[in-house]
Structures are given as C-alpha cells and as structure tokens.
Amino acid sequence: MHISEHPVLKEKSNEKVFFYFNNHRLEAKKGQTVAAALMANGIRKLGVSRKLSQPRGLYCSNGRCTSCFVTINGLDHVISCTTLVENNMQVFSNNNDPEIRGEKYGN
Template identity: 40%
Template sequence: MSQRIVHHPVLGSLTLGEPLHFIFNGDSYTAYEGETIAAALLAAGVRTLRVHEEKGTPRGIYCNIGHCYECRVHVDGVPTVRACMTLVKDGMNVSAGTVLPTPLKKGGHPS
C-alpha cells in the first residue's frame, strides 16, 4: 500500500510522472519520474535508510533538504549519496550503509 501524498490541501493535486522501478536492499520498489529516492521509499513505508556506522542504530530521513546527511545510501555502488537529493532512475540499485569497524578501541586511544 502506497503512502504517497497525491493531494495536498494547500498545494493541490500531484500529477504523477512515468513509473520507474528501482531496487533497495534487494527489494523492488516503484517511484515516479521526478521523485527522490527518499520520497519513493517513504511512500512505500520504508523508514530506515541506513544504520549508524558504529552503533548500528537506524537512521532515516531527518531534514529532507540535504543538510544533515542522515539519509546517506549507496547508489549503483557509489557510497554516501543523499537519498533526499537524488532522483530515482529506472533500474537504479540502492542499498543501505552498514556497521563499519570502529577505528579506536573502547576506553582509550591506540598506542
């Protein structure tokens, strides 16, 4: 079920562009021409776009204007792409970031 807003009380009705298909974490999703990755995933009910690199806690859309970088994803193998600023392209392969090794040991600095 789509949670896409197609009518707004102030902005009026949204005319959807051509449907596009893309992959996120191995699952297929539909977007419409002119939609960002973040908007398409939000409409599909996806709230977690990545996890914190050290803690593994979920991260998603926060500012939605490209300032906070919380929505970073990998797009066609390119890391650190902002989902809120990147338009979906047909056949695009998007994946979430994962937990990375922590460079410092807990409790102190390396010798």
C-alpha cells in the same frame, strides 16, 4: 508521501519507474527523490550509524543532515533526499564506512 492533487501545484506526472532497494523491486513516480520513493514504499530505515549502530533515516529532507545516506549504483554515501530516483536504479542500505580504493575509510 506524494501529493496527487493540489489547488496551486500543477499536475505532476504519474509515470512510474521501478528501482531496487536491497535487491527488492519497488515502484516510484518519476521525479520523486530516492528518499521519498522509499518512504512511499514503507521503508523508513535506510541504514545504521557506524558509531552507535542505531537506525538512520530521513531527517531534514534537504541534504544538510546526511542522515539519509544510501549506496546508489555502487557509489557509497549518496544523499537520498536530494537524488532523483531513476528506472532500474540499485539502492542499498548504507551500514558501513565508504570504501576508498578498496580500503575502508575511517579505520
């Protein structure tokens, strides 16, 4: 899910960064979004829906559908398709409601 050569686009950086998804170390290219980096590593399921317990993943790729929520560095419900991956970033599946001051939201 990364364009390596294109006649119109300028040459992109091939600098690698490493991040973690559910405690597994993965590789990404600097400048990729978290969602693109996960897709490039073969990860399609980013969590489960709270209501129907069905798999959630990348859908619109522009931050409008909120289907690609993940937890990044302890912050719940971050939209992964608009967030750039950073070195040593900790990303986790979003399988629950977010917590607000130690209490579950939506209960």
